[in-house]
Amino acid sequence: MLVAARDPAGRAFARGRRPRGGSVRCFHFLVLLLLIASPPASAFGPMRLSVERVSHPALEVRDLRFEYEPDEGRARLEIAALRLAGQRWSRLRLDCPQARMSLQALECRGGRLRADGRPLPFRLELTLDTAGRRGQLVIADGAGGRVVARLATDGSLRAKLSRLSLQSLASWLPALADWQAEGHFDGEAEWLDRGGAERIRVRGTLTGGGFSSADGLRAGEALGVELELDAHTRSGGWDWSASLGWHEGASFWDPFYLEAGPVLEASGRLRGDRLEVRQANVTLDGVERLAASASVDLARAHVDEAALSLAGADLARVGPRFLAPLLSPARADQLRFAGSVSAGLRLVDGTLVELDAVFVEAGFSLAAPGGGVAFGPLSGHLPWRAGEATRARLQIEGGRWGKLALGAFDLEVALAGTGAHVERARVPLLDGAVVLEGLALRREEAGWSGSGSAFVEPLSMPLVSEALGLPAMTGTLSASLPGLRLRPGEIVLDGALVVSVFDGYLRASGLRVREPFGVGAYLSADVVARHLDLAQLTDTFSFGSISGFIDADVLGLELAHWRPQAFDARIVSSEGRYRKRISQRAVQNISALGGAGAMAALQRSLLGLFETFGYRELGLRCVLRGAVCEMSGIEDGDLADGGFRIIRGGGVPALDVIGYNRRVDWKELVDRLQRVLAENVSPVVR
Amino acid sequence: MNIKRWIAVLLLAFSSALAAQGNLEIDSPAIAALKGAMQQRHARLAPLYAAGAVGQAADGTIALRDASSVPLAQRGQVNSLIAAENADRLALYREIARANDHPEWEADVRRTFAQRWIDRAQPGWWVQRGGSWVRK
Amino acid sequence: MRLALAAVLLTTATACVTINIYFPAAAAEKAADRIIEEVWQLQESSRPAAEASDAAEGESKQ
Numbered sequence: 001m002l003v004a005a006r007d008p009a010g011r012a013f014a015r016g017r018r019p020r021g022g023s024v025r026c027f028h029f030l031v032l033l034l035l036i037a038s039p040p041a042s043a044f045g046p047m048r049l050s051v052e053r054v055s056h057p058a059l060e061v062r063d064l065r066f067e068y069e070p071d072e073g074r075a076r077l078e079i080a081a082l083r084l085a086g087q088r089w090s091r092l093r094l095d096c097p098q099a100r101m102s103l104q105a106l107e108c109r110g111g112r113l114r115a116d117g118r119p120l121p122f123r124l125e126l127t128l129d130t131a132g133r134r135g136q137l138v139i140a141d142g143a144g145g146r147v148v149a150r151l152a153t154d155g156s157l158r159a160k161l162s163r164l165s166l167q168s169l170a171s172w173l174p175a176l177a178d179w180q181a182e183g184h185f186d187g188e189a190e191w192l193d194r195g196g197a198e199r200i201r202v203r204g205t206l207t208g209g210g211f212s213s214a215d216g217l218r219a220g221e222a223l224g225v226e227l228e229l230d231a232h233t234r235s236g237g238w239d240w241s242a243s244l245g246w247h248e249g250a251s252f253w254d255p256f257y258l259e260a261g262p263v264l265e266a267s268g269r270l271r272g273d274r275l276e277v278r279q280a281n282v283t284l285d286g287v288e289r290l291a292a293s294a295s296v297d298l299a300r301a302h303v304d305e306a307a308l309s310l311a312g313a314d315l316a317r318v319g320p321r322f323l324a325p326l327l328s329p330a331r332a333d334q335l336r337f338a339g340s341v342s343a344g345l346r347l348v349d350g351t352l353v354e355l356d357a358v359f360v361e362a363g364f365s366l367a368a369p370g371g372g373v374a375f376g377p378l379s380g381h382l383p384w385r386a387g388e389a390t391r392a393r394l395q396i397e398g399g400r401w402g403k404l405a406l407g408a409f410d411l412e413v414a415l416a417g418t419g420a421h422v423e424r425a426r427v428p429l430l431d432g433a434v435v436l437e438g439l440a441l442r443r444e445e446a447g448w449s450g451s452g453s454a455f456v457e458p459l460s461m462p463l464v465s466e467a468l469g470l471p472a473m474t475g476t477l478s479a480s481l482p483g484l485r486l487r488p489g490e491i492v493l494d495g496a497l498v499v500s501v502f503d504g505y506l507r508a509s510g511l512r513v514r515e516p517f518g519v520g521a522y523l524s525a526d527v528v529a530r531h532l533d534l535a536q537l538t539d540t541f542s543f544g545s546i547s548g549f550i551d552a553d554v555l556g557l558e559l560a561h562w563r564p565q566a567f568d569a570r571i572v573s574s575e576g577r578y579r580k581r582i583s584q585r586a587v588q589n590i591s592a593l594g595g596a597g598a599m600a601a602l603q604r605s606l607l608g609l610f611e612t613f614g615y616r617e618l619g620l621r622c623v624l625r626g627a628v629c630e631m632s633g634i635e636d637g638d639l640a641d642g643g644f645r646i647i648r649g650g651g652v653p654a655l656d657v658i659g660y661n662r663r664v665d666w667k668e669l670v671d672r673l674q675r676v677l678a679e680n681v682s683p684v685v686r
Numbered sequence: 687m688n689i690k691r692w693i694a695v696l697l698l699a700f701s702s703a704l705a706a707q708g709n710l711e712i713d714s715p716a717i718a719a720l721k722g723a724m725q726q727r728h729a730r731l732a733p734l735y736a737a738g739a740v741g742q743a744a745d746g747t748i749a750l751r752d753a754s755s756v757p758l759a760q761r762g763q764v765n766s767l768i769a770a771e772n773a774d775r776l777a778l779y780r781e782i783a784r785a786n787d788h789p790e791w792e793a794d795v796r797r798t799f800a801q802r803w804i805d806r807a808q809p810g811w812w813v814q815r816g817g818s819w820v821r822k
Numbered sequence: 823m824r825l826a827l828a829a830v831l832l833t834t835a836t837a838c839v840t841i842n843i844y845f846p847a848a849a850a851e852k853a854a855d856r857i858i859e860e861v862w863q864l865q866e867s868s869r870p871a872a873e874a875s876d877a878a879e880g881e882s883k884q
Contacts, residue, residue, distance in 0.1 A: 216739075216753030216761070252753070252761040325762055329769035332762070446776075489780050514716060514784070515777045522716050558715060565715035626713065710846065710853035717857075724861045732862075782853065794845040795854075802854040806864065 045070060047101070059084055068101055075099035075108060087175055091116050094124070104131040113172075121168045141168040145184070157191040161204060183209030183223065199232040209249065217254035224248030224260065237271030255325035261285050273299040286317030302350070309344045315362055331366060331517075338363035339377055355384040359394070368517070371402035382415075389416040404429060404467050418443040422452070430467060432459035432478070439484070447488030454481045454493065461501055471540045475501035481511070489515050502540075504531035504549065504574075521561065527554040531574050541677055544586030549574035550618070564666075567624050572634075573617040581612045582647065582655070589676045590646065590657055593669065614651020622664075629664045714785040720778045727771055740768060741812030741819055746779065746800035747772040751812050751819055775799070 047068040054061035063080035075096040082089045092115050096108035111124030121142050128135030128151070135151040145168060149159040164185040170176040187204015209223030224247045231240035244264040251258045266280035275296040282290040287310060294306040315323070319337025328335055339362030346354040363376025380394035392413040399406035407428025414421040422439040439452030456479035465473045476499070483494025493511035500506075506529040515521050529552040538546045551574050557567040573580070619634035632638075637645030639658060647657040731748070734740040739756050743749040748771055753761045779799060783791040804813040812819050858864070 212754060215751070216756070217750065219754070219758060219761075221758050250758050252758050254753075255762060255765050257759060257762040325765065329766050330773045331770070332766045489777055514781070518720070518773060518777045522719075560715045560719055710849045712853045712857060721857060721860055725863065728861055728863065778857070782850075788845075791845055791850075794847070795850055798847065798850040799854045799858075802851060802858055806855065806858050806862070808862075 068099065070101065073097075073099055075101070087173060089115050089174075096124075096126075105129055106135075115172065118171075120172050122172070141165055143168060155193040159189045161185055161187050161189065166206075166209070179211040179213065181209075181211045183207060187227070197233055200229070200238075201231075202229040203227065207248075216252075218252070220249060220251035222249040223251070231270070237269055239267075239269050241265075241267035255329060256322060258321075268293075273297055284318075286314040288312030303347065304349060306347045307345070311342045313341050313343070315339050315341055328366070334367040334372070336363075336365045336367070336374075351386070353386040355382075357382045365400075366517075371400070373402075374400040375406075380411075382413075384415050387417070389414060391415070399427075403469065407433075429456075430459045430463040432457040436484075441486065444488070448486060449488060450486045452484045454484045454495075455479060456481075456497070461499065471542075473501050473540055474536070475499060477501075489518075491516055501532070502536045503533040504529060506532070522565065523559045523562075525557050527552075527557055529553075538586060543677065544589050545583040545612075546581070546586045546618075548578060548580040548615075548618075549576070564624060567622075569624070570619070570621045572619045580615050580617075580650070582615050582618075583612050584610065587613065587647075587655065587657060592676050593672050610653050613649065613653050613655040615655070616648045616650030618647045618657075620646050624666055627666050629666050629669055631659055631662050631664055633659055710782065711785045712782055714781060716781045717778065717785060720774050720781060724771065724774050724778070727767065727774075730767060731771060734764060734767075735807070735811045738810075738812050738821065739764065741814060742803045742807050744800060744804070744814040744817070746796040746803065747775055749814070 047066070049064075049066040051061065051064040054064070060081070060083040061079055062082075063078075065078045066076070068075045077092075077094040079092040080090065082092055092113070094108075094111055094113055096111045098107070098109035100107040106126070106128040108124060108126040111126065113120040113122050113124065123140045123142065125138040125140075126135065133151065133153050133155065137147075137149040137151075139147040139149075141164070143163075143165055145164045146162050147159055147164060148162075149157060151157050166176060166181040166183050166185065170179075170181050183206050185204055185206050187202065189202045189204075190200070192199045192201075204227055206223060206225040206227065209225060210219075210221050211223075212219035226245040226247065227242070228244075229240065229242045231238045233239075242264075243266070246260050246262050246264075248260045250260065261284070263283040264280060266277055268275065268277040268279070270276070275294075275298055277292065277294040277296070280292045280294075282292070284290050289311040290308070290313075292306065292308045295304045296302070297304055315337035316339075318341075319335070320332070323337065324332040324335045340360045341357055341362055342360075343355070343357040345352060345356070358381050359378050361377040361379055363374070363378065365374035365376075366372050375396055376399065377397045378394055379397075380392065382392040382394065383390040384392075392411075392415055394411045394413070395408070396406075396411060397408045409425060409427050411422065411425050414423070420441045420443075422436060422441075425436045425439070427434045427436070433456070435455040435457060437453045437455070439450065441448050441450035456477065458476040458478040461473045461475040461477055464477050465471060477497070478499075479495065479497035481493040481495035481497070483492070485492040485494070491513040493513070495509070495511075497508040497511065498505055499508075506527060508525045508527045510524070510526045512524045513521070514524070529550075531549050531551065534546040534548045534550055537550075538544055550571050552569065552571045554567050554569040557569075558565045617634060619637065621632045623630040631644070633644035633646045634648055637648060639645065642662075643658040643660045644662070645656055646659050647655065649655045731740060734756070735742075737755045738752055739750065739754075740748050741751040748768055750764065750768055753764060756764050776796075779796040780789070780792050782795045783789050804815070807813050807822050809822050811822050813822055814820070
């Protein structure tokens with residue numbers, strides 16, 4: 001006898017009980033069971049059934065063939081291709097070496113499954129009382145894993161899963177295989193059908209669970225998860241609620257590293273390929289409340305819409321784990337957080353369209369050589385909308401930049417797309433302020449770029465020098481930098497920084513900061529100083545005493561981490577008539593810079609008896625290149641013996657200071673200078 | 687005497703420009719600092735290169751290729767390491783272009799380096815060629 | 823002397839023009855190699871380190 005059903009619309013099922021799409025999706029083995037449970041006739045003889053194609057949004061079967069040989073007690077089910085719940089199999093085959101079929105009963109013992117010509121590690125035992133609508137299906141995986149499913153007369157199906165290995169399941173579920181899933185699942189599942197209203201309940205525990213994407217960027221290890229799912233049909237779909245407690249193990253979900261602890265409670269609806277997560281609450285350490293909702297297209301594995309709301313997140317706990325890897329992976333371990341944040345964000349098609357963040361006493365700091373940067377406590381609201389301009393208003397109660405403490409200030413930022421605009425911000429610094437005006441920044445792929453102006457309202461030098469740990473200096477520091485430009489890796493400050501100090505002034509221009517946050521951070525500038533009072537200068541740095549005035553040029557100055565790397569510096573006596581005297585101690589100090597030999601020569605000389613000397617001019621030039629200072633003295637002051645005049649004597653008693661070492665190791669020179677400045681003792685003259 | 691000095695000054699002033707034809711200036715303090723930082727970091731990156739976790743990308747950076755061999759808890763740090771190295775590498779290309787007074791060379795410098803990192807990679811390391819990863 | 827000065831000026835001037843147009847690919851490659859050798863410590867001075875890593879690799883293969 002031959003029964004052939006050829007119906008592309010899937011009516012093959014219409015003869016038996018027709019399983020609903022939803023149940024088919026959830027219990028793969030149910031399909032097989034029901035297929036077999038639908039004998040087309042009360043035939044006992046050999047039977048053959050073939051279905052060319054069954055199509056359904058959730059299910060597709062191609063070339064299904066069923067054969068039953070009662071004499072040999074064998075049955076075989078073959079499916080050339082099966083698509084079910086997004087999974088695909090080809091060349092599926094179920095062999096029943098001991099099969100029995102009758103009007104009342106169906107039996108398959110020692111059933112083996114094959115997919116793609118490969119045997120799957122499952123053994124199948126099925127007994128079905130078709131008349132009483134009762135039956136049992138046992139699937140064993142040979143490694144102690146068992147699924148025992150019982151079909152009861154009331155139409156309910158209950159399954160007990162014990163030590164079900166995800167690894168052996170992976171050989172059967174291509175989606176699991178991609179994730180190298182492992183671990184064991186123990187639990188229960190039940191499917192109830194009460195007058196057309198179906199209900200599914202699953203509860204269980206995953207132990208020793210693990211998974212990993214091919215590149216290892218999404219992985220979990222030693223996972224212990226408790227799972228509960230309850231779903232029932234309603235108007236053509238499923239209403240579901242689930243809870244997931246993660247008790248053990250760790251996971252890396254690029255770029256986040258997560259540890260066991262979070263508990264998820266969620267509910268929503270599933271209809272066709274659309275999964276709605278209406279409400280998901282996550283209990284997470286350091287967060288008061290975290291809720292999410294989403295709409296997912298399962299067929300495309302695509303999140304169409306999602307929203308997330310976060311309340312009372314403790315930044316000190318959440319920041320290092322979730323913010324640092326996002327904000328600055330390169331310096332994640334140098335970022336510090338404090339305070340709390342609440343936030344809401346909305347994504348459409350995987351793109352952020354709305355973000356609101358409310359900071360309460362939040363603090364951020366970045367440690368770096370030289371002190372780093374810190375802001376906070378910071379409070380305020382930062383809204384952002386795609387395709388819409390918004391304004392963020394933040395109150396910053398203080399901060400620190402290197403060794404300089406910043407005062408409280410308000411910051412209003414106009415946000416539009418990837419751009420930010422600050423009309424004016426006045427950041428109090430010591431007794432003055434740094435004022436930023438018309439600052440327009442854009443976030444580009446390579447980093448931030450933009451332009452604006454910056455001004456420094458006069459800061460008193462005693463405070464600046466104290467804050468920077470320098471000897472106390474009088475005067476003021478101010479700056480006007482109208483051409484502030486920012487590019488990835490570079491800050492250009494066109495304009496000038498002026499320090500009025502030591503009765504003269506010092507003017508720095510052509511300021512450029514390169515790689516401001518990198519190891520190669522350096523600052524370049526041209527510094528010009530005019531009419532500095534040497535008496536004050538030498539007194540401040542306890543360098544003995546020199547009266548007079550100097551002009552200094554330091555061109556092409558390059559500082560790396562505030563240490564000079566290159567410059568062309570020249571000091572000359574200022575023009576004009578004024579008293580020019582130099583103390584014994586200052587002469588000694590200058591000589592000491594030239595090395596011990598010069599010092600000894602001086603001490604032995606008769607000139608050592610005088611307290612001060614007159615001089616006509618002084619001049620010194622140091623060109624620093626590659627850690628060596630090329631020294632020279634007063635212009636046209638070179639001696640025939642190779643020496644160069646640093647001080648040209650004049651008056652009574654007069655004294656020339658002559659240098660002989662034209663190449664001085666810069667580090668050595670700085671060491672000597674520090675020694676001279678540190679030795680605060682009166683010179684001993686013999 | 688005077689003319690000699692002038693020539694010396696001129697030579698000095700143009701020596702960097704002249705040198706640019708034979709050699710590229712790579713001795714700026716910033717380059718030295720970057721080199722130093724990268725050299726230090728290399729001690730931590732070398733095992734990751736050898737294990738195939740990190741490879742030399744075609745664009746002159748390094749990239750995570752397969753994190754599976756890295757313990758789970760350290761995968762985040764590997765990310766940080768990669769980000770830090772890439773920040774330095776990009777800064778290095780920028781600095782070399784700048785040190786030679788041709789900021790516009792940055793892309794060329796980067797391309798050149800990309801090729802050389804790959805060519806000089808040691809046997810067993812992974813490099814990106816024609817969009818896919820190859821083990822040397 | 824004047825001639826020498828003129829010559830220097832001339833050569834530097836042409837050198838500058840050349841540089842402005844072309845990227846010195848060969849020089850860049852040389853520079854890259856120098857930096858790569860330093861960063862990856864491929865030089866003679868760090869030979870022991872390289873050998874040590876070779877040994878480690880040999881071990882891991884076993």
